[in-house]
Amino acid sequence: MNMENYYSTRKNVFERIQDASTATKLLMSLMMACFTGLMAQIIIPLPWTPVPITAQTFAVLCSGLLLGKKYGCLSQILYVVLGVAFIPWFGGMTGGIDVFLGSTGGFFIGFIIASYFIGLITERYAKARNFTRMAIIIGIANFGLIYIPGLAGLALWMSSQGMAFTFIDVLMMGLVPFIVGDIVKILGAASVSKVFLPKD
Incomplete structure (x- = not known):
């Protein structure tokens, strides 16, 4: 293929998805919700924190790229709602x-916001949609829109458990x-944008 x-x-596929x-x-x-749940099972627990390393953020970032604001956001709402209701597809099944x-x-809330923004x-x-600009946009979504509610939720949970902690903690x-x-996940998602999304 030249x-x-x-x-x-690439443009035809993008337009077919849009239409x-x-x-x-x-x-x-x-x-996409299923893909997020699948990626959430790639997990590395850390001994000093209840928040594990997972690959689900990559799926979250790609959901907005591939499905747009409305349906990318919906995919993450489905992921959260179905996970709460009856599907054990959050991290660690x-x-x-x-x-x-x-x-x-709080991170689940951030997933929904970040997907909509992207x-x-x-x-x-x-x-x-080029690599550099999208890497910056995705970085803002990841470190701002996911982590702000995520860290706030973590702090609230720690407080509810009676734990003494500082902002640094x-x-x-x-x-x-x-x-x-x-x-790595941000650069991977930016690469998805570069390869699969039209630039006009």
Whole structure:
């Protein structure tokens, strides 16, 4: 396949996703929720924090890129709601309201917000779909929109458990151990944008 055909195919696939029926988009949202649940099972527990390293953030970041603001956001709402209701697809094959209200609950809220934000930028600004710009946008979503509610939720949970902690403690438990891995996931998602999304 020459480059002209590649660009044409990429644009056609993107437009077909954008123009798909509501039923098809709902199905794609459900599939992305399943992908998020699958990636959540790639897990590395850390002994000093209840927040594990998982690969699910990569799926969250890609959901907005591939499905846009509305259906990317919906995929993460489905992931959270179905995980709370009856599907044990949170990290470590867990689920239920107790997990949502636990140490990682704030991150679930961040997933929904970040997916919407990335989808919004992807839909509105075609020039933002190149690698460098998208890496910056995804980095903002990851470290701002996911971690702010995530760390707030972690702090609330620690307080509810009667734990004495400082702001530095929260950062060491909920942010610092994940920075390197998150950078890898951000660059991976930016690569998805570069390869699969049209730039016009």
